[in-house]
Amino acid sequence: MEEPPPLVTRGLTKSYRVGHIRQSFRPALVDLDLEVRRGEVLGYVGPNGSGKTTTLKLLTGLLRPDAGEVRFFGEPLESRAWRHRVGYLPEHPYLYDYLTPAEYLDYAGRLFGIPGAERREKRRELLALVGLERSADLPMRRFSKGMLQRVGVAQALVNDPELLLLDEPMSGLDPLGRRLVRNLILELRRAGKTVLFSTHILSDAETLCDRVAVLRAGRLVRVGALGEMLDESAAQMEVLVATPAAGLPQIDGATLRETLGDRARIEVGEKDLVRVIGAIDSAGGRVLSVQPLRQSLEEYFFREMGGERGGGNPWGEG
Amino acid sequence: MGGGLSRVVAVAANTFRETVRERVLYNLVFFAILMTLSGLLVGQLSIRQDEKVLKDIGLAAMDLFGTFIAVFIGVGLVSKEIERRSLYLLLAKPLSRGEFFLGKFAGLVFTLLVNLGVMTGGLYMTLVATGRGADPILLTAIYPIFLGLVIVVAFAMLFSTLTSSTLASILTVGVVVAGRFSDVVRNMRQVLPGAPAWLVDGLYAIIPDFRGLDFKSQVTYGDPVPGDVLLFVSLYAAAYVAVVLGLGLASFRSKDFQ
Amino acid sequence: MTWRLAVLLLVLAPVVVWSHSKLDGRLGARADEEVLYLWTGNQVRVLFPGFEGLAADVYWLRTVQYFGGQKAFTQGRDFALLRPLIEITTTLDPRLEIAYRYGAVFLSESPPGGAGRPKEGIEVLEKGTRNLPGSWRLRQHLGFFHFLYLKDAHTAAAVLEEAAELPGAAFWLKTLAAELLSKGGDRAASREMWQRLHDQSEEGILRKNAEQQLAILDSLDRADQLAVVVEEFGRQRGRRPRDLEELRSSRLWRGPLEDLRGTPFRYDESSGQVSIARESLMWRPR
Numbered sequence: 001m002e003e004p005p006p007l008v009t010r011g012l013t014k015s016y017r018v019g020h021i022r023q024s025f026r027p028a029l030v031d032l033d034l035e036v037r038r039g040e041v042l043g044y045v046g047p048n049g050s051g052k053t054t055t056l057k058l059l060t061g062l063l064r065p066d067a068g069e070v071r072f073f074g075e076p077l078e079s080r081a082w083r084h085r086v087g088y089l090p091e092h093p094y095l096y097d098y099l100t101p102a103e104y105l106d107y108a109g110r111l112f113g114i115p116g117a118e119r120r121e122k123r124r125e126l127l128a129l130v131g132l133e134r135s136a137d138l139p140m141r142r143f144s145k146g147m148l149q150r151v152g153v154a155q156a157l158v159n160d161p162e163l164l165l166l167d168e169p170m171s172g173l174d175p176l177g178r179r180l181v182r183n184l185i186l187e188l189r190r191a192g193k194t195v196l197f198s199t200h201i202l203s204d205a206e207t208l209c210d211r212v213a214v215l216r217a218g219r220l221v222r223v224g225a226l227g228e229m230l231d232e233s234a235a236q237m238e239v240l241v242a243t244p245a246a247g248l249p250q251i252d253g254a255t256l257r258e259t260l261g262d263r264a265r266i267e268v269g270e271k272d273l274v275r276v277i278g279a280i281d282s283a284g285g286r287v288l289s290v291q292p293l294r295q296s297l298e299e300y301f302f303r304e305m306g307g308e309r310g311g312g313n314p315w316g317e318g
Numbered sequence: 319m320g321g322g323l324s325r326v327v328a329v330a331a332n333t334f335r336e337t338v339r340e341r342v343l344y345n346l347v348f349f350a351i352l353m354t355l356s357g358l359l360v361g362q363l364s365i366r367q368d369e370k371v372l373k374d375i376g377l378a379a380m381d382l383f384g385t386f387i388a389v390f391i392g393v394g395l396v397s398k399e400i401e402r403r404s405l406y407l408l409l410a411k412p413l414s415r416g417e418f419f420l421g422k423f424a425g426l427v428f429t430l431l432v433n434l435g436v437m438t439g440g441l442y443m444t445l446v447a448t449g450r451g452a453d454p455i456l457l458t459a460i461y462p463i464f465l466g467l468v469i470v471v472a473f474a475m476l477f478s479t480l481t482s483s484t485l486a487s488i489l490t491v492g493v494v495v496a497g498r499f500s501d502v503v504r505n506m507r508q509v510l511p512g513a514p515a516w517l518v519d520g521l522y523a524i525i526p527d528f529r530g531l532d533f534k535s536q537v538t539y540g541d542p543v544p545g546d547v548l549l550f551v552s553l554y555a556a557a558y559v560a561v562v563l564g565l566g567l568a569s570f571r572s573k574d575f576q
Numbered sequence: 577m578t579w580r581l582a583v584l585l586l587v588l589a590p591v592v593v594w595s596h597s598k599l600d601g602r603l604g605a606r607a608d609e610e611v612l613y614l615w616t617g618n619q620v621r622v623l624f625p626g627f628e629g630l631a632a633d634v635y636w637l638r639t640v641q642y643f644g645g646q647k648a649f650t651q652g653r654d655f656a657l658l659r660p661l662i663e664i665t666t667t668l669d670p671r672l673e674i675a676y677r678y679g680a681v682f683l684s685e686s687p688p689g690g691a692g693r694p695k696e697g698i699e700v701l702e703k704g705t706r707n708l709p710g711s712w713r714l715r716q717h718l719g720f721f722h723f724l725y726l727k728d729a730h731t732a733a734a735v736l737e738e739a740a741e742l743p744g745a746a747f748w749l750k751t752l753a754a755e756l757l758s759k760g761g762d763r764a765a766s767r768e769m770w771q772r773l774h775d776q777s778e779e780g781i782l783r784k785n786a787e788q789q790l791a792i793l794d795s796l797d798r799a800d801q802l803a804v805v806v807e808e809f810g811r812q813r814g815r816r817p818r819d820l821e822e823l824r825s826s827r828l829w830r831g832p833l834e835d836l837r838g839t840p841f842r843y844d845e846s847s848g849q850v851s852i853a854r855e856s857l858m859w860r861p862r
Contacts, residue, residue: 016576060410062575080412088410094402096332098339110328111411113321155407165410363637367674374630381626498625528626535629539671 004074006085006163006194007036007059012068014054028054030218032068036163036196041189043205044198046215052198053091055215056167060088072163084112087161091168093152097141101132101151104140105158112159126154131180145172153181164188166197170204182208237273238293239266244284251279267293325413326421333425334432337391350379350437354444369450370538376441377459377534380434384467388430389490392474395422397483400575415571423475423563430467434460458543459533465555466531470494472559473526476566479573497528526558615660617667624668632669639665639675643682655691658682662700666707676704676714681785684725686860689785694725713776715739716749720769724789729756729765748772767793795835795858802841802850805829816845 012032015025029051036042046052057063059070061077072082095104102123109119127136130150140148149172156164169185170178185195185208199205205212206226214222238257241248241264248256248264253272258265268276277287357375362368396419399405408418438460442452473493477486496503503525506518531551533543543551624631639661646655662679666672682690684697701718708714719735722728733756740749755765770793774786802820805828810816812828820843823829834840839856843849852858 057406057575060406062406062409064572064574080414083410083412086410088407090403090406090410092403093407094404095407096336096404098336099332103335107328107332108407108411111325111408111413113324113412152407159411363641367633367636370629371633374633378627378630495625499622502622532626534626535669535671538629 003038004071005035006038006073007034007196008071009034009059010069012055012058012070013066014058014063015066027218029058032220034213034220034223036194037211038194039189039192040210041185041195041197041208043209043212044196044215045200045202045205045212046198048200049217050215051218052215053167054218056088056090056165056198059165060090084159085162086165087156087159087163088165089152089156089167089169091171093148093155095140095148095151095155098139100137100139101127101154102136104151105155108155108158114159122158126157129157129184130154146174146177149173150177150180153184161193163194164196166195168199169197170199170201178204236293237268237270237290239268239273239277239280239290240264240288241266241280242286242288246284248280248285249283251276254279263288321412322414322417325417326424329413329418329421330424330428333395333422334428337387337426337429340391347383347433347436350383351440353379354440358444358448368448369445372444372448372450373441373453373456373538374534376437376444377456377463377538380437380441380460381463381466381532381534383437384430384434384463385470385494387433388426388467388470389474389487389494391429392426392471393478393483393486393490395426396475396478396570397486400478400573401483403575406575416567419475419567419570420563423471426471427468430464430471434464434467453537453540455537455540455542458548459537461548462531462533462543462551462555465551466526466528468559469497469526469528469555469562472562472566476562476569479566479569493526494528497526498532500525500527500529527554531555615664617664620664621668628668632665632672632675635661635665635668636672636675639679639682655682655693658691659693659696659700666700666703670707673704673708673711673714676700676708677717678782680704680717680721681782684721685785689788694721697721697725710742712739712742712745712749715742716746716772719753720773723756724766724769733757746772763793763796791836792852792858792860795837795852798831798835799841799850799852801831802829802833802843803848806843806848806850810848816848817843818845819843820850 009032012029012034013027014029015027018024018026032051032055044052044055054063058065059077065077070077073085075082095101099107105123105126106119109122114122123136124133127133130153132147132150132154135143135147140151143151149169153166153169156166169181173181182204185197188195189210197208209226211223211225213220239254243259243262243264248266251266253269254276255267256264257267266276266280273290277290280287353375354372357372358368399422405418409415438457441456446452470490470493474486474490477489480486481489500522503518503522506513506521507515537543620631620635621628639658642657642661643655646658658679662675662683665675666679669675680697680701682697683700684690684692684694686692698718698721701714701721704714705711705718715735716739719732719739722735723732733753736749736753736756739745740753752765752768755762755768767790770786770789774783774790777783777786802823805823806816809823809826809828813826817823817826820833820841824833835852835856835858837857839853839858841850842853844851852860
């Protein structure tokens with residue numbers, strides 16, 4: 001008998017009531033059918049207001065759905081048994097500022113029914129994991145946003161969850177912190193855990209996720225592996241060039257994407273590659289690197305969402 | 319079931335820790351002590367009043383400051399958690415809304431108990447130190463004061479599930495004042511003969527009868543509160559709290575945290 | 577920069593104090609009086625739901641201070657707020673027995689020792705006996721005051737008999753009542769009452785007051801004795817003495833010629849009456 005998937009939603013719907021006197025309904029999430037497979041990292045992306053946070057609040061019981069069904073490991077939403085197997089990190093977690101991280105983790109552990117000695121051990125482990133061992137006994141009143149986020153991550157792991165629900169886990173973190181969380185997610189995947197994390201930082205979704213679910217105006221627009229979704233056949237190459245003092249001339253078939261001081265990033269079709277490199281060489285430039293360019297999630301995003309393409313440049317085709 | 323109880327206790331213990339670390343509590347206790355000391359002074363200035371004044375002030379301080387704590391911390395228990403969203407993290411765990419709600423309630427009730435205990439101890443110490451007896455009769459009035467405070471907490475929590483913390487505080491204070499004027503309500507028809515009996519009786523039944531829990535005057539004259547009265551008072555308070563808390567629980571359970 | 581601020585504060589502080597005391601002098605007790613005249617006990621009670629006992633303590637404190645202040649600092653003031661203060665105090669706490677006891681004395685005693693309004697004093701005691709029906713002491717006071725201040729022996733006797741019926745009442749109440757009815761207006765009864773009041777009172781105003789009253793009675797006794805000696809003188813010499821000194825020089829009287837406060841008695845040669853002088857502290861209106 002196969003184990004049920006960690007999370008399945010069918011027709012999950014939620015509307016918010018707007019206005020006091022003349023009430024109307026604003027749909028926040030419409031008919032969400034989503035399945036999270038065991039052991040995968042699923043990115044949940046979409047613009048602000050698309051319903052990402054609403055989904056997570058519905059999943060964790062903070063909101064009641066208007067319609068639809070949710071099953072965690074085959075168990076219905078109302079049952080509390082599945083909560084022992086799930087960890088949750090909300091966006092901007094507020095943790096009691098009069099407690100220390102150690103105390104908070106202890107409290108969380110008690111709520112999971114973890115016995116005292118085990119709690120102590122877990123506390124130590126988790127605080128080391130998120131790099132807060134030295135601040136373990138400081139009241140969180142003084143913590144920076146980044147530090148609080150780390151405690152948030154730690155408390156989501158107290159019960160060794162099989163499924164993690166993370167709402168914007170990178171928010172508020174410095175590059176070190178972001179790397180920490182990224183590595184953590186990868187580590188969890190390696191250990192066979194399942195992760196669902198929502199983000200609007202598309203590069204994170206790109207690097208970490210097996211599959212991506214795209215939400216727009218409350219509806220699920222696309223779900224699939226990144227490779228399927230993004231156009232790989234375009235076979236564009238990205239060339240990093242040290243520009244000559246006189247600047248780079250316009251080269252047929254080459255598109256300037258970005259200038260960084262004395263370097264330039266150029267996009268070239270595979271078939272024109274050799275010729276363009278030769279032209280750069282003749283002009284006195286130096287090729288620093290060449291790599292295949294995959295359509296970025298960001299571009300896909302903007303294309304699908306109909307937004308303006310970013311990073312406009314005065315030279316080259318837009 | 320055992321798991322549920324231990325979770326409630328965990329929430330209660332954390333709530334107690336929270337109220338202790340909130341400095342508001344210390345300020346209030348400080349003022350209560352100040353009041354007691356001023357009681358000593360007032361007693362000296364008056365004629366043959368020292369012991370009575372001391373007891374009057376001690377009991378009044380317990381009632382007054384206990385009420386402040388019950389209202390403002392009681393409202394904050396739920397409102398603050400909702401407004402700051404610290405709640406979200408907790409509810410995702412195997413902690414039911416009911417366990418959370420009751421745990422918070424239990425934590426504050428315990429805080430009040432400790433608070434009242436400290437102030438009672440202080441009063442008795444002052445009485446003994448100034449050469450008067452530690453009259454155990456006072457306890458028969460302190461216990462109903464405590465019950466009254468528990469009722470206030472229940473209201474504070476109910477209102478805080480329904481509305482913002484400011485409005486909840488105002489409503490709770492309103493209930494406290496109305497309850498203290500319960501005799502005015504009962505005798506309303508003397509002042510307003512036109513008031514319909516069913517309305518007056520209904521109001522009187524609904525409003526918490528804090529005046530009925532007020533035995534401060536008689537114990538300062540050495541009249542203990544009789545045992546059967548204490549029994550009825552306990553029953554009334556327990557049932558009342560259960561109803562109000564039940565309403566608060568129902569409200570909290572059905573809330574959407576947008 | 578900060579020293580300029582300091583100078584400013586140093587200059588302003590005394591201005592605050594001075595202007596406040598000026599303001600106080602202008603307004604002061606007036607606002608107080610108005611409030612007390614306007615508010616009855618029941619209205620004040622509404623302000624302190626659940627804290628009436630404490631409020632009563634505070635109002636009693638104000639009453640005591642008001643009484644002391646009126647006596648000490650004002651000649652010719654009329655203790656106007658005394659009754660309202662006692663009213664409010666006893667409405668806030670009907671069981672505050674000393675408010676009735678002391679309040680009655682404050683109101684009944686002639687100035688400058690009190691307000692000189694015994695009727696009001698008796699009303700206060702009546703309220704006391706209504707609210708504390710089991711207190712034989714208060715009822716005894718009520719009876720005494722009817723006799724001592726209003727000279728009403730019959731009512732006094734009736735009240736004392738009521739008092740005697742109450743549990744714990746002193747045994748001598750009945751006999752005293754009977755005494756009142758038989759002789760009426762007797763100094764001996766007065767003396768007994770003031771002696772009882774003296775013995776029952778705790779140290780302080782009430783006891784001093786009773787001592788004073790007993791001293792007055794002693795002075796009256798002495799005056800009476802002098803009057804008797806004056807008559808004796810008259811029989812012996814065929815005329816009344818010109819003044820009390822003559823009594824002494826005639827060796828008919830060797831005692832003092834003043835009341836117990838040292839003020840010489842007044843002697844009226846035409847009638848032979850010896851009485852306490854008007855300017856004496858012992859003097860009381862009939």
